[in-house]
Amino acid sequence: GILQHPDGTVLKQLQPPPRGPREQEFYSKVYDSGCCDSVLLELREYLPKYFGVWSPPAAPNDTYLKLEDVTRKFKKPCIMDVKIGQKSYDPYASAEKIQQQVSKYPLMEEIGFLVLGMRVYHVCTDSYETQNQHYGRSLTKETVKDGVSKFFHNGYCLRKDAVAASIQKIEKILEWFEGQEQLNFYASSLLFVYEGSCQATTVRLGEVTLAEKRVMPRGLLGGDILEYNNNIHVINSTENGKIEASVSKGLSKFYALHKKAYSKRHHHGQLSLKVESLEQGNVWKSSTCITQEHLNGNVLPQLEKVFCHVPAEIKESANVEVRMIDFAHVFPSDTRDEGYIYGLKNLITVLQNILDN
Incomplete structure (x- = not known):
């Protein structure tokens, strides 16, 4: 199991021999201070940082690996564990062990990966949905795409930004595997983590009136930002005659909403929403024009179109970690680890299909 150390690292209890010592040896080799192997030095980028072993004073014979807590920087971490490779048994496994592993998930060789579990934050209910290994083993070639996409759905919309960022990080790991011929990995996983919480952003929609107004929580004045789940709340401010829609921002801190309000006398209630990337080079710019007719009781689908369907070109918009564990x-x-490479490529294909569809 995984325990938390007071200093913020996590503790993974060493497994019985030969598995535990083998894992400790692997971490020690990769993180050796005298390591000059460029393949292993690059591999560090894709692993949790390793801080040696630790034993509790009360039980000095219990040994734990001391590792970086990849989830620590996230407010509402969404986590998925995916076993990678066509075989979940190593070359030295007995016939009985091989049969046992194959029977757990017969499709491993064809699909190349297995979802071992996930924990997804749903913004609308402020709660987590969890799935265990039985969920992953129930997925077939036909349902695996939808099964994986569940991890990126926050109960309101598909987090395409997180999907795109995940693909880029897996591609870097794939590049490493295609360039090395000194290690083969069996029954190893990728740990996915992305930020599930949403930051609120305010959009000024101009001097228009809505036939259907949403309820404003007590104490909220015009000009304030309403950070309230991932819903859109339209607020009528009598002080300045403006309407503000507070949109819980599901994209990330890299995106800001630029407001452009047109005078009623010129555009008769028509307004423009403009979303720009703050990344270098402004990868994506999109303007959506929404008429007053659309706004009347129908602001949610319009803004969802702007905020939730992020183009695949945006790779690093989301705060995402993908680490090997x-x-x-x-x-x-x-030789190259063809089984792991096959699994990575297939997982990238599935994620790309989620984006494209």
Whole structure:
């Protein structure tokens, strides 16, 4: 199991031999201070940081790996564990062990990965949905796409920004695997983490009136930002005659909403919403014109179109981590790890299909 150390790291109890010592040896080799192997030095980028081993004073014979807590920087971490590769047993496994592993998920060789579990934050209910390994084993070739996409759905919309950022990070790991012939990984996983919480952003919609007004919570004045789940609340401010829609921002801190209000006398209630990327080079710019007719009782679908359907070109918009974990079955090799490469490529294909559709 995984425990938390007071200093913010996590503690993974060492497994019985030979698995535990093998995993410790792997981390020690990769993070050795005298390491000059460029392949292993690059590999560090894709692992949790390793801080040696630790034993509690009350139980000095219990050994734990001391590792970076990849989820620590997130407010509402959404987490998924995906086992990668066509085989979840190593070359030294007995016939009984092989049969046991294959029977757990017969499609492993064809699909190349297995969802071991996920925990997804739903913004509308301020709660988590969890799925265990039985969920992953129930997925078939036909349903695996929808099964994986559940991890990126926050109960309100599909977090395409998180999907796109995940693809880019997996592609970097794939590049590493395609360039190394010294290690093969079995029963190893990728840990996915993205930020599930939403930051509120305010959009000024101009001097228009709505036939259907949403309820304003007590104490909220015009000009204030309403940070309230992932819903849109339209606020009528009698002081300045403006309407503000507070949109819980599901994209990330890299995006800001630029407001452009037109005078009623010129445009008769028509307004423009403009979303721009703050990334270098302004990768994506999109303007959506919404008429007063659309706004009357129908602001949610219009703004959803702007905020939730992010183009695939945006790769690093979301705060996402993808790290390799679980190294009890890593072995020296003189060939490429084709089983792991197959799994990574298939997972990228599934994620790309989620984006495209």
